[in-house]
Amino acid sequence: MKRPNDLLLRAVSKVAVLIILTFSINLFYSGHHNPGGGFIGGLGVTAALILLFLTYDIETVTDNLPVDFKKVAAIGVLIAVGTGAGSFFFDAAFLSQTFGYFDIPVFGKTELATAVLFDLGVALAVIGSAVTIIQTISEDE
Amino acid sequence: MVWSWFHVLILFPFLFAIIVPFLDRFFKTRIHTGWFVLFVPVILFISLLRYIPVVSNGETILLTIPWVPSLGINFTTYIDGLSLIFALLISGVGALVVLYSIYYMSKEREALHNFYVYILLFMGAMLGVVFSDNLFVLYVFWELTSISSFLLIAYWYERKRSRYGAQKSMLITIFGGLSMLAGFVMLSMITDTYSIREMINQREVIAGHALFLPAMILLLLGAFTKSAQFPFSIWLPDAMEAPTPISAYLHSATMVKAGIYLVARFTPVFGGSAEWFWIVSSVGIVTLLYGSVTAVRQIDLKALLAYSTISQLGLIMSLLGLGSAAVYYGNGDESAFFAVAVLAAIFHLVNHSTFKGSLFMVVGIIDHETGTRNIRRLGGLLSLMPISFTVALIGSFSMAGLPPFNGFLSKEMFFTGVLNSMSLPIFGMEKFGVIFPVIAWIASVFTFIYSMILLFKTFAGQYYPERLEKEAHEAPIGMLISPVILASLVIVIFFFPNVLSDYVLQPALVSILPALADSGGIDVQITAWHGLTTELFMTIGVVVLGTLMYLTLRKWKGIYSFFSTEGRLNILYDQGIEKMESFSYGLTNRYMTGSVRDYLVYIFGFMILIVGGSLLLLDGLAFNFATDVPITTYEIGIVIGIVLSGLIVIFAKSRLTAIIALGALGYFVSILFVLFRAPDLALTQLVVETATVALFLLCFYHLPEFKKRGKGVGFKLTNLIISLGVGILFTAIALSADANRLFEPISGFFEQSYELAGAKNIVNAILVDFRGFDTMLEIVVLMIAALGVFTLIKLRLDRRDGEE
Numbered sequence: 012m013k014r015p016n017d018l019l020l021r022a023v024s025k026v027a028v029l030i031i032l033t034f035s036i037n038l039f040y041s042g043h044h045n046p047g048g049g050f051i052g053g054l055g056v057t058a059a060l061i062l063l064f065l066t067y068d069i070e071t072v073t074d075n076l077p078v079d080f081k082k083v084a085a086i087g088v089l090i091a092v093g094t095g096a097g098s099f100f101f102d103a104a105f106l107s108q109t110f111g112y113f114d115i116p117v118f119g120k121t122e123l124a125t126a127v128l129f130d131l132g133v134a135l136a137v138i139g140s141a142v143t144i145i146q147t148i149s150e151d152e
Numbered sequence: 153m154v155w156s157w158f159h160v161l162i163l164f165p166f167l168f169a170i171i172v173p174f175l176d177r178f179f180k181t182r183i184h185t186g187w188f189v190l191f192v193p194v195i196l197f198i199s200l201l202r203y204i205p206v207v208s209n210g211e212t213i214l215l216t217i218p219w220v221p222s223l224g225i226n227f228t229t230y231i232d233g234l235s236l237i238f239a240l241l242i243s244g245v246g247a248l249v250v251l252y253s254i255y256y257m258s259k260e261r262e263a264l265h266n267f268y269v270y271i272l273l274f275m276g277a278m279l280g281v282v283f284s285d286n287l288f289v290l291y292v293f294w295e296l297t298s299i300s301s302f303l304l305i306a307y308w309y310e311r312k313r314s315r316y317g318a319q320k321s322m323l324i325t326i327f328g329g330l331s332m333l334a335g336f337v338m339l340s341m342i343t344d345t346y347s348i349r350e351m352i353n354q355r356e357v358i359a360g361h362a363l364f365l366p367a368m369i370l371l372l373l374g375a376f377t378k379s380a381q382f383p384f385s386i387w388l389p390d391a392m393e394a395p396t397p398i399s400a401y402l403h404s405a406t407m408v409k410a411g412i413y414l415v416a417r418f419t420p421v422f423g424g425s426a427e428w429f430w431i432v433s434s435v436g437i438v439t440l441l442y443g444s445v446t447a448v449r450q451i452d453l454k455a456l457l458a459y460s461t462i463s464q465l466g467l468i469m470s471l472l473g474l475g476s477a478a479v480y481y482g483n484g485d486e487s488a489f490f491a492v493a494v495l496a497a498i499f500h501l502v503n504h505s506t507f508k509g510s511l512f513m514v515v516g517i518i519d520h521e522t523g524t525r526n527i528r529r530l531g532g533l534l535s536l537m538p539i540s541f542t543v544a545l546i547g548s549f550s551m552a553g554l555p556p557f558n559g560f561l562s563k564e565m566f567f568t569g570v571l572n573s574m575s576l577p578i579f580g581m582e583k584f585g586v587i588f589p590v591i592a593w594i595a596s597v598f599t600f601i602y603s604m605i606l607l608f609k610t611f612a613g614q615y616y617p618e619r620l621e622k623e624a625h626e627a628p629i630g631m632l633i634s635p636v637i638l639a640s641l642v643i644v645i646f647f648f649p650n651v652l653s654d655y656v657l658q659p660a661l662v663s664i665l666p667a668l669a670d671s672g673g674i675d676v677q678i679t680a681w682h683g684l685t686t687e688l689f690m691t692i693g694v695v696v697l698g699t700l701m702y703l704t705l706r707k708w709k710g711i712y713s714f715f716s717t718e719g720r721l722n723i724l725y726d727q728g729i730e731k732m733e734s735f736s737y738g739l740t741n742r743y744m745t746g747s748v749r750d751y752l753v754y755i756f757g758f759m760i761l762i763v764g765g766s767l768l769l770l771d772g773l774a775f776n777f778a779t780d781v782p783i784t785t786y787e788i789g790i791v792i793g794i795v796l797s798g799l800i801v802i803f804a805k806s807r808l809t810a811i812i813a814l815g816a817l818g819y820f821v822s823i824l825f826v827l828f829r830a831p832d833l834a835l836t837q838l839v840v841e842t843a844t845v846a847l848f849l850l851c852f853y854h855l856p857e858f859k860k861r862g863k864g865v866g867f868k869l870t871n872l873i874i875s876l877g878v879g880i881l882f883t884a885i886a887l888s889a890d891a892n893r894l895f896e897p898i899s900g901f902f903e904q905s906y907e908l909a910g911a912k913n914i915v916n917a918i919l920v921d922f923r924g925f926d927t928m929l930e931i932v933v934l935m936i937a938a939l940g941v942f943t944l945i946k947l948r949l950d951r952r953d954g955e956e
Contacts, residue, residue, distance in 0.1 A: 038835070044912035046831035048919060054839040061846045081942065084935045091928050110910035124910055126920040129927075133920070136931035140938035141843060147942045149850045 017066065024066040031059040039134055040127075049130030053137030060142055069149050080146065084139025091132030094125060156215045158229055161199055162283055165276035168192050169269045176265035185264045186254035192272060193246035196279070200239050207236050208655045210662065214285070214349075230285040230349065233659025237498065238282040238406075238413055240656070241505050245405040246275050248634035252513055253397040255631035256520060267307060271401070274300035278406055282413055286346050287336045294332070294374075297407050298325040304402060305394040317390035320725070324377050324387045332374025332414075338367035339421075352420045352666065359425065368422050371414070372431060379411025381469060382439040385462045386721045392454040396516030399454060404461045404512055405505040412465065412501060415472050416664045419494075423479035423665075426579040433473025433573075437591050439466025444598035448605065448705075449712045453515045453525040456606055457508070460551065463599065464504050467592075471497035471566060474573040474588065475665075477581075483667040488676075490576065491665055493569030495653075495676060498660045500562035502652065503550070503645065507559055510638035511547040511606070514540050517631055518610065523621025527605065532615025536624045539632050541611045546639040552603035552698070553596060553691060558645035560691075561678055566592065567687040593690055600698030601705070649678035753874060760877040763885070773884060776891035786827055793820045807852055815845040832915040 032055075039052030063072050110124035168189070176185045206213065213231040250271070257267060277300060280293030298321075306318035340346050342361045343354045351358065358364055375381075380388040391403050402408070415432060422428040443463025450456040475494030481487035517540050518533070519525045534541050546557060553563030570592045574585040617623060626632075645652055653676075662668055682688075701708070743754070767773055797820065800813035818841035825834035905917035919927050 042913060042916045043910075046835055046913065046915075048832070048913070048916040050919065051832070051835050051839060054836065054843060058839055058842050058846075061843060065846065081939065084938055088928075088932055088935050091931060095924070095928060126909065126911070126917075126924075129920050129924060130916075133927060133931055136935055140931075140934045143938040144941045145843075145847060145850060147945045148847070150945075 020066050024062055028059045028062055031055060031062065035059065039130070042130060043124060043126070049133035050137055052130075053134035054141070056134070056138050057141040057145075060138075061145060064145065064149065069146065073146070080139045080142040082139070084136050084143060087132045087135025087137070087139055089132070090135065091129055094128045094132065097125075156217070158213075158215050158231070158283075159217055159227065161196060162229065162279045163276065164196065165192055165272040165279070169272035169276070172268050172272065173265040176268070184254050184259045185268050186250055186257070189268045189272065190247065190250045190254070193243045193250060193275065196243035196275075197240065197247055200236065200243055203231055203236055204655055207231065207233050207659045210659065212663075225288055225346065226286055227289055228285040228347065229283040231283065232663040233656070233661070234413070234416055234663035235282040237502070237656050237660045238409070239279055241409075241502070242275060242278045242282070242406050245401060245505055245509055246271075248509065248637060249397045249401040249405075252400070252516070252631060252634040253395070255628055256397055256516055257395065267304075267395070270300050270303045270307070271398070274304065274402060274407070278410070281410055285348050287340060287348060288346055290348075291329070291333050291336060294378075294410065295326065295329050297410060298322060298329055298378075301325070301391070301402050301407055304398045305391050307395055307398070308393070311393065313390070314393040317387070317393040321387040321391045323729070324384055328374040328377025328384065331370045335367045335370030335374065338363045338370070342367070348417060348421075355421050358421060364422075364425075365427060368425075368428060369431070371418060371422075372435075375411035375414040376435060377411070378414070379408050379465045379469065380439075380462050381411070381435050381466060382442045382462075383721055385439060385443065386725055388462055389455050389458040392452075392458050396454070396512060396519060399457075400509050400512035400516070404457070404508045408461065408465055409468075409501060409505075412468050412472065412497075415469065416494075416497075416660075419472065419476050419479060419664050420666050423476035429473055429476050429579050431473070432476065433470045433588070436466045436468070436470025436473055437588060437595075439463065440470060440595045441591050441598075442466070444595045444602065447602040448598055449709065450602075451527050453518065453527060453530075453606065453610065454512075456527075456602055457512055457515060460599070460602060461508060463595065464500070464508065464551075467566060467595075468497045468500055468504070470588070470592075471500070471569050472664075474569055477573065477576055477578065478665050479667065480578060487665070487667060489572055491661065491668060492565065492572055492676060494664050495657060495661050496562055496565035496569045498657050498664075499565060499649075499653070499678070502657070503558040503562045503642070506638050506641045506645065507547040507550040507557070510543050510635040510642065511551070513631075513635035513638070514544045514547065517627040517635070520631070521622065521627055522624045524619075527609040529616070529619040530610045531613035532611070533624055534611040536615070537611075537626045539626060539636070543632075543635045543639045544607055544611065546642050547635075548603040548607040550642045552600045553694065556646050557642050558649070559642070561646060561649055563596065564682075564687045564691065565678070567690050571686060589690075593694065596690075596694045597698050597701065600694050601702050604698070604702045605705075653678055753870065756874045756878050760874070760881055764877070764881050767881075767884065767888065772888055772892065774888050774891040784827075787824070790820050790824050790827070794824075807855065811845060811848045811852065814848070815841055818844070830915075832913070 035052050035055030035058075038047035038055055039049060040047070042048030042052065060072075110126070168191075172185065172189065175188050179185065179188075203213070214228065215231075216226050216228040218226050250268075253267070253271075257264060274297060277293045277296035281290055281297060284290040284293060302318045302322040305321055306314050308314045309318075339351060339358065342358050342363055343351050345351060345354075358367075377384040377387075388403060388408065392399055394403065419428075440463050443459045443461075443466055447456050447459035447463060450459060471493045475491055475497060478487045478489075478491040478494065481490070515525060517537070518530065521537070522530065522533070524530065550557035550559030553559050567589070570588040573581060573588060576582070576585060615624070743750075794817055797813045797817040801810050801817070804810040804813060818837060822834045822837035822841065825831075825837060902914050902918055902922060905911050905914045905922075909917040909921040911917040911921070
């Protein structure tokens with residue numbers, strides 16, 4: 012990719028990526044009760060990575076973030092299917108989700124739901140797939 | 153009982169096939185894999201023997217396990233005389249063939265794991281065919297036999313002829329299988345059941361139905377292609393490219409008899425009608441004549457045996473056709489009189505498996521020990537291979553119909569069957585009945601001639617060592633065991649035919665002709681000598697004329713050059729395949745242009761036609777604006793923004809402008825979601841839009857120069873019509889979906905998300921909990937798409953590297 016004189020973009024990106032990532036994680040966790048969830052959270056992370064790809068060279072990003080995103084996608088799908096299959100151990104139908112309220116120190120009364128695990132799978136699958144597509148296309152010279 | 157040992161028995165070959173590759177790898181070059189595989193048919197055969205006493209008492213066993221219960225498909229096995237006789241052949245001949253193959257297939261040179269996996273696959277599939285009561289389960293197994301046959305013919309896939317033969321057999325038998333499936337569908341439509349037994353109970357309903365004849369013809373197409381009946385027989389000679397154990401097993405003893413099985417199984421349903429009688433018996437008798445006449449001119453021993461198999465299958469088929477007249481009479485003396493033909497068919501089925509199996513194995517031995525199967529090169533092997541000669545003598549004399557071999561008995565019964573059918577007062581047989589004995593007799597003469605060719609041209613005459621690739625010698629003892637067992641059965645059956653008849657043949661007869669069940673079969677004693685009857689004189693005539701013609705073979709063989717049906721049929725097939733290939737190539741090239749725009753035209757065009765068409769035809773178009781909320785100023789503003797950015801996309805001069813305008817359009821839509829108080833959707837839309845714009849910008853680098861394609865008015869008009877059509881269609885669908893209230897909204901259920909899923913966010917509760925299955929499949933699709941993009945681009949890159 013061409014390297015334009017983009018000092019401003021780089022300076023902004025360094026901060027913006029951090030904000031976008033934090034916001035994405037927040038979106039992911041708030042999904043249970045507020046707008047958000049795995050899909051949006053995953054897309055947010057993807058957007059942050061795209062910004063990195065655009066600002067810096069794709070090689071630079073790949074060198075500093077040596078993750079095979081195809082595997083990320085596969086792991087995501089496996090987690091999602093795995094939580095579904097996990098229902099069998101509790102004699103429940105495939106993909107049954109459950110939730111409960113627990114008292115945890117510091118956080119107080121907290122709701123824990125198995126749906127979060129499933130959502131994590133969704134998020135990873137989205138990140139992995141989207142980044143794989145973008146990486147592949149941009150590497151194609 | 154839900155699960156039974158019997159089902160395990162049928163699935164046993166499949167289960168064992170899984171571990172064969174591991175056995176092969178572990179014991180490679182130490183122990184021949186065949187020794188392990190041998191257990192399967194032996195165990196099957198012994199377990200099946202236990203059912204003989206039960207079945208010979210006239211009992212039948214029915215076992216059911218649900219497979220796809222919601223579709224009414226159950227794995228129902230039905231054990232009666234007919235299925236048992238086939239199962240015994242499959243496992244019995246299977247055991248002998250596996251034993252033979254241990255010596256035939258070299259463990260050093262051959263890919264044995266493939267060989268034995270295919271053979272076990274076939275064995276299981278064949279057992280499935282004969283034991284299934286459910287039509288569609290039968291169909292699945294039926295096609296599985298075609299596929300395993302394909303794999304086995306192409307076993308030496310590096311040979312061109314093997315691939316050609318495999319493809320030919322596949323195309324013809326699968327064509328038949330598919331028409332059979334259509335026939336099955338019709339039958340199940342008529343009777344509203346998938347069970348063959350229940351269809352037999354409803355035979356009056358079937359006989360009176362308009363689809364009776366189409367269903368029957370389609371079903372028979374399946375049977376005729378599988379059993380290599382004329383003119384579909386052309387695949388069988390080419391199938392001889394398979395290793396000889398396979399030819400002995402699939403292409404003479406079992407698979408080709410699946411068609412016979414099907415005809416026998418459906419005789420109670422269709423039998424008694426003139427159409428069934430004439431189609432089955434005339435196709436059979438033509439095949440008999442064609443096969444035997446063509447066999448005489450063959451110079452390859454296996455090709456000779458292939459045509460001989462075709463001819464013998466035709467014989468059995470014609471007997472089943474003639475015997476179906478017994479169904480017309482129900483139970484009684486006339487019925488028993490014509491049922492002799494059916495009994496002869498079953499008897500010959502067993503006999504054919506014994507003598508033809510032994511002959512194939514002997515030919516395999518000759519091929520193995522001399523390196524050729526060409527009868528012009530062979531000769532004088534009598535003193536070199538005495539045991540093989542003895543087996544070949546027994547087999548070919550039995551095939552020719554000479555005493556004291558079992559072929560004599562069934563050939564006599566065959567003559568009895570055709571002679572009896574002459575006196576049929578129905579189906580127009582009073583006029584044409586005489587045709588059958590005449591053709592049968594002529595075909596028997598030719599059968600006699602080719603049996604003699606097989607025996608004497610190979611073993612008698614002068615031995616020419618220089619014409620053979622190897623020095624001829626007797627085969628190892630292990631290779632001789634199986635043919636010797638089969639040959640001794642040929643003699644044993646001749647002396648004790650009634651033991652076989654009482655325990656195995658009569659129960660099978662009752663399965664084919666259920667009306668005879670009360671009397672427990674027909675009162676026929678099979679004897680070698682029954683006085684100076686017409687049958688005996690016919691046999692004597694066959695021997696006398698056959699011997700004369702064999703001795704003068706050289707003088708009249710020239711006649712064959714005048715008519716070559718088999719050559720003509722093969723040319724027809726080859727040209728047909730060639731034409732179809734070039735036609736489909738041309739057709740595919742016409743619409744697969746490689747232009748994305750063309751593909752989108754197809755997709756959207758069909759979408760407008762089908763969705764719009766069904767919307768109009770099913771009267772779904774409805775508008776109801778009564779409950780709509782008033783439109784606000786904000787919304788009007790945003791819609792104007794959407795329309796404007798849409799127009800910019802269309803009229804943009806550069807790609808960059810178009811992409812940014814498209815992104816703007818997306819952001820406008822997400823603001824619309826915000827107005828409608830759908831924050832989740834709006835968020836998603838925003839992020840998706842961002843990602844898409846970035847993706848487009850990336851692709852932008854790779855796209856060619858952006859210029860208006862000067863394709864003229866027609867090009868633009870098509871675009872306009874399609875885009876207008878899609879727009880109008882989806883507006884109409886959205887409005888109609890709102891106006892048509894077919895049932896109560898289900899949103900009430902989702903509103904309980906906090907109670908049911910502990911989530912205050914309904915959207916997310918739907919995504920991960922209520923409709924979690926959809927989400928799971930969606931992310932799978934997403935991942936597949938990503939991998940698709942990856943592989944497409946990487947593969948293209950690799951290929952480009954290779955070219956440079």
